[in-house]
Amino acid sequence: MELVQKALKGNRRAIARLISLAENEEKEAVTALREMFPLTGKAHIVGITGPPGSGKSTMTDKLVKELRKRGKKVAILAVDPASPFTGGAILGDRVRMSDLNLDEGVYIRSLSTRGKLGGLSKATHYAVKILDACGFDYIFIETVGVGQSEVDIIKTADSILVVTVPGLGDDIQAIKAGILEIGDIFIVNKADRDGANRVVIELEMMLGLNAEKDEWDHPILMTVASENKGIIEVVEAVIRHKEYLDKTGLLAERRRERLETEVLELVVQNMTRYVNEKFVKDGSFQEEVDKLVRKENDPYTLVQSILADTVK
Amino acid sequence: MELVQKALKGNRRAIARLISLAENEEKEAVTALREMFPLTGKAHIVGITGPPGSGKSTMTDKLVKELRKRGKKVAILAVDPASPFTGGAILGDRVRMSDLNLDEGVYIRSLSTRGKLGGLSKATHYAVKILDACGFDYIFIETVGVGQSEVDIIKTADSILVVTVPGLGDDIQAIKAGILEIGDIFIVNKADRDGANRVVIELEMMLGLNAEKDEWDHPILMTVASENKGIIEVVEAVIRHKEYLDKTGLLAERRRERLETEVLELVVQNMTRYVNEKFVKDGSFQEEVDKLVRKENDPYTLVQSILADTVK
Numbered sequence: 001m002e003l004v005q006k007a008l009k010g011n012r013r014a015i016a017r018l019i020s021l022a023e024n025e026e027k028e029a030v031t032a033l034r035e036m037f038p039l040t041g042k043a044h045i046v047g048i049t050g051p052p053g054s055g056k057s058t059m060t061d062k063l064v065k066e067l068r069k070r071g072k073k074v075a076i077l078a079v080d081p082a083s084p085f086t087g088g089a090i091l092g093d094r095v096r097m098s099d100l101n102l103d104e105g106v107y108i109r110s111l112s113t114r115g116k117l118g119g120l121s122k123a124t125h126y127a128v129k130i131l132d133a134c135g136f137d138y139i140f141i142e143t144v145g146v147g148q149s150e151v152d153i154i155k156t157a158d159s160i161l162v163v164t165v166p167g168l169g170d171d172i173q174a175i176k177a178g179i180l181e182i183g184d185i186f187i188v189n190k191a192d193r194d195g196a197n198r199v200v201i202e203l204e205m206m207l208g209l210n211a212e213k214d215e216w217d218h219p220i221l222m223t224v225a226s227e228n229k230g231i232i233e234v235v236e237a238v239i240r241h242k243e244y245l246d247k248t249g250l251l252a253e254r255r256r257e258r259l260e261t262e263v264l265e266l267v268v269q270n271m272t273r274y275v276n277e278k279f280v281k282d283g284s285f286q287e288e289v290d291k292l293v294r295k296e297n298d299p300y301t302l303v304q305s306i307l308a309d310t311v312k
Numbered sequence: 313m314e315l316v317q318k319a320l321k322g323n324r325r326a327i328a329r330l331i332s333l334a335e336n337e338e339k340e341a342v343t344a345l346r347e348m349f350p351l352t353g354k355a356h357i358v359g360i361t362g363p364p365g366s367g368k369s370t371m372t373d374k375l376v377k378e379l380r381k382r383g384k385k386v387a388i389l390a391v392d393p394a395s396p397f398t399g400g401a402i403l404g405d406r407v408r409m410s411d412l413n414l415d416e417g418v419y420i421r422s423l424s425t426r427g428k429l430g431g432l433s434k435a436t437h438y439a440v441k442i443l444d445a446c447g448f449d450y451i452f453i454e455t456v457g458v459g460q461s462e463v464d465i466i467k468t469a470d471s472i473l474v475v476t477v478p479g480l481g482d483d484i485q486a487i488k489a490g491i492l493e494i495g496d497i498f499i500v501n502k503a504d505r506d507g508a509n510r511v512v513i514e515l516e517m518m519l520g521l522n523a524e525k526d527e528w529d530h531p532i533l534m535t536v537a538s539e540n541k542g543i544i545e546v547v548e549a550v551i552r553h554k555e556y557l558d559k560t561g562l563l564a565e566r567r568r569e570r571l572e573t574e575v576l577e578l579v580v581q582n583m584t585r586y587v588n589e590k591f592v593k594d595g596s597f598q599e600e601v602d603k604l605v606r607k608e609n610d611p612y613t614l615v616q617s618i619l620a621d622t623v624k
Contacts, residue, residue: 030612037610259604266615271583292571298349300342303578
């Protein structure tokens with residue numbers, strides 16, 4: 001495919017076009033992805049998550065700048081969770097008004113679900129594949145770490161950075177606790193604020209409770225991203241984690257899991273589409289729902305009969 | 313079923329047991345749900361959502377107390393989004409240490425996903441059905457309104473209350489904007505704080521931009537839930553919305569949509585389970601993933617062949 005050849009040579013328009021095709025699930029996208037798949041597997045995927053207001057975007061920008069100094073090509077995927085409501089990215093446009101846009105070695109893209117079931121996860125998988133094949137050394141996936149679907153997305157990264165800040169409310173602390181299990185590197189950002197040390201201690205305690213029996217030390221780093229403080233240490237922790245994953249064989253394991261997840265998600269999404277096309281579009285489903293409304297049937301019996309008509 | 317008969321007579325242990333059976337997807341649960349389905353459709357389902365820290369739980373408690381004064385039986389389902397990580401409800405236990413637990417006319421339950429795909433939504437649908445059949449006049453579904461899956465849950469309510477507060481950060485405002493489209497009644501809680509009037513004005517502006525062409529006025533109410541201020545007005549807005557839905561036929565429409573959603577979700581979840589059992593458990597899937605790892609096949613071709621083996 002000509003578009004693929006252009007993208008592989010680093011043409012940003014071609015890359016953007018491919019990701020858009022994939023996002024919109026055009027048939028050409030699958031052809032392109034098939035062609036590009038053998039070239040994937042070189043990029044290091046970094047997931048960055050944390051509660052709203054923790055400064056993830058600034059953090060990502062600074063990390064990317066540091067990696068650029070080291071000669072790495074970097075892509076950023078800003079995965080926007082708010083969009084299911086409105087059909088467009090809410091955070092994405094605002095967040096990415098960065099001077100990084102002027103750097104040819106950086107590619108930035110916002111992804112939003114546009115209301116499609118599982119769409120965000122699929123679009124992220126596709127975009128990661130495309131950027132990986134196109135030779136980006138690091139791909140950052142940035143999300144507001146609150147919903148299940150985002151966690152599922154971030155889980156597929158090689159290295160997961162969890163960003164938090166002092167002074168968040170109780171609910172947010174509870175959510176943060178939930179993200180602990182998936183984090184590889186923890187960052188207390190805005191560490192010049194009161195209470196930063198307390199957050200570090202809390203994290204240490206919580207990580208201690210959740211301690212897995214592996215050799216990775218789950219570092220907790222303090223940063224003031226807006227002032228570029230502590231950024232080099234984070235980049236070095238990422239590189240150290242990359243080397244750790246490589247050495248222990250965990251990198252191959254995580255990537256294998258990512259492929260598994262991707263295939264199973266695609267299967268389920270295709271099935272969902274099939275069910276929609278088979279039952280919902282032709283109106284027969286509406287008749288069945290009418291029966292439910294009149295209490296002539298129950299939902300569980302209807303589900304069984306749809307399955308019997310669908311699955312081999 | 314004996315358990316169903318007990319639950320229908322108001323036995324709380326039986327109700328709790330039925331919801332647990334449904335949550336864990338025991339076969340008995342489907343039998344029970346089939347039996348109870350014809351008795352559903354009387355309860356008014358109230359969804360209550362808002363960003364972390366907006367005081368949703370306190371709000372729900374006070375609304376429920378007011379409805380109890382009016383002789384209504386009320387159930388609360390606290391849907392916990394943080395749990396996918398740990399397998400248990402994080403918010404739920406903490407939130408619900410309320411004196412409402414002593415009231416025989418109130419039933420309170422936390423629901424968490426326990427890591428199952430689509431589990432939370434399904435468990436909520438089931439619990440709503442059970443509580444509806446058991447004669448609760450109002451069923452509150454309370455979530456932290458941030459993830460896609462929660463929005464999908466709350467969307468199935470008859471009346472949707474969106475709670476916000478003055479002084480939240482930028483990201484949260486962005487998320488809040490996303491919830492606007494689904495709200496029927498807006499509440500600015502902690503309205504004794506600075507900036508409450510500004511939030512009301514912002515909401516009015518945003519609602520003006522999003523104005524649908526319907527006759528419902530989308531009221532914006534100010535409350536201080538912790539001091540019981542403004543609670544009666546919220547309850548009356550809910551009752552007014554209930555009457556509005558009834559009068560216009562929208563109630564039947566929303567309930568029909570809820571049934572549709574429920575059936576389609578169940579179909580997809582059953583298919584997912586089928587795919588897992590057919591391919592993942594027997595090891596053949598692992599062999600196929602090995603081929604992907606070796607780049608001998610690509611994920612998109614594998615998906616097509618799994619679908620060809622699965623769907624009629």
